[in-house]
Amino acid sequence: MSAPAAWAVSDPYADALRTGRGPLFLRRTDGWLLPLEVERWCADADAADRAVLDRCEGAVLDVGCGPGRLVAELAARGRTALGVDVSEAAVTRTLTVGGQALRRSVFDPLPGEGRWGTVLLMDGNIGIGGDPGTLLHRMHQLLRPGGLLIAETERPDVDERTEVQVVTPGREAVGDPFPWARIGTPALLRLADRAGWLTAAQWTAGERRFAALRPRTASSSAEPPKSTAVISSQRARKTSAD
Known part of the structure; x- marks a missing residue:
């Protein structure tokens, strides 16, 4: 049984999802704070979200689904969609709002591997595991041939690997720092091109940035990038859903 991920056991994060409000931050080891948009995540899908969902093809896997606004919107449209998240609070809220979700790391075995029409990495989730190259390789394994990956990127042209903790003002951080990445379009x-992806589209919606990618070939057999930062922080305890 895997140890719980730092993100999954973070009380401030779980509390924020249960209440639907922040403030909540990712704090780097140097003290820099990245605000997390808890209220937006816990609201219904907005116009920018719906425009992303309009592009989705086939069955949709939402990686790091959080409180589930996207899978709930897809379910309301009659689409097949599943969210995965290492946070029990996130999965519980997703089920409550009408979506389907599993408490699982993206690096654990998942239903439908190699058959998903679209995989979503929204709200900065391209940063999961701290190594976007390794995460892109995992996306190859999840998508069907010719499938679509949609990632939400950072506004500046940043390319950062770091360690963070989830914190809220007035409370101590819970859990060890875990690897995270921030990357602009x-x-x-550039990374995707080297990793065997084609750019299908890129666009902006207000201050949010998105890119859509497709595997260059149908094969997912290429060797994954070497990384030691990725897997340990994104494992979660297995639940009855397994």
Whole structure:
């Protein structure tokens, strides 16, 4: 049985999802704070979200689904969709709002591997595991041939690997720091090109940035990038859903 991920056992994160409000931050080891948009995540899908979902093809896997606004919107449209998240609070809220979700790391075995029409990495989830190259390789394994990956990227052209903790003002951080990455669209497209992806589209919606990618070939047999930062922080305890 895997140890719980730092994100999954973070009380501030779980509390924020249960209440639907922040403030909540990712704090780097140097003290820099990245605000997390808890209220937006816990609201219904907005116009930018719905425009992303309009592009989705086939069955949709939402990686790091959080409180489930996207899978709930897809379910309301009659689409087949599943969310995965290492946070028990996130999965519980997703089920409550009408979506389907499993408490699982993206690096654990998942239903439908190699058959998903679209995989979503929204709200900065291209940063999961701290190594976007390794995460892109995992996306190859999940998508069907010719499938679509949609990632939400950072506004600046940043390309950062770091360690963070989830914190809220007035409370101590819970759990050890875990690897995270922040990457803008130009850096992601450069990385994706080297990793065997084609750029299908890129667009903005207000201050949010998105890129859509497709595997260059149908094969997912290429060797994954070497990384030691990725897997340990994104494992979660197995639940009855397994």
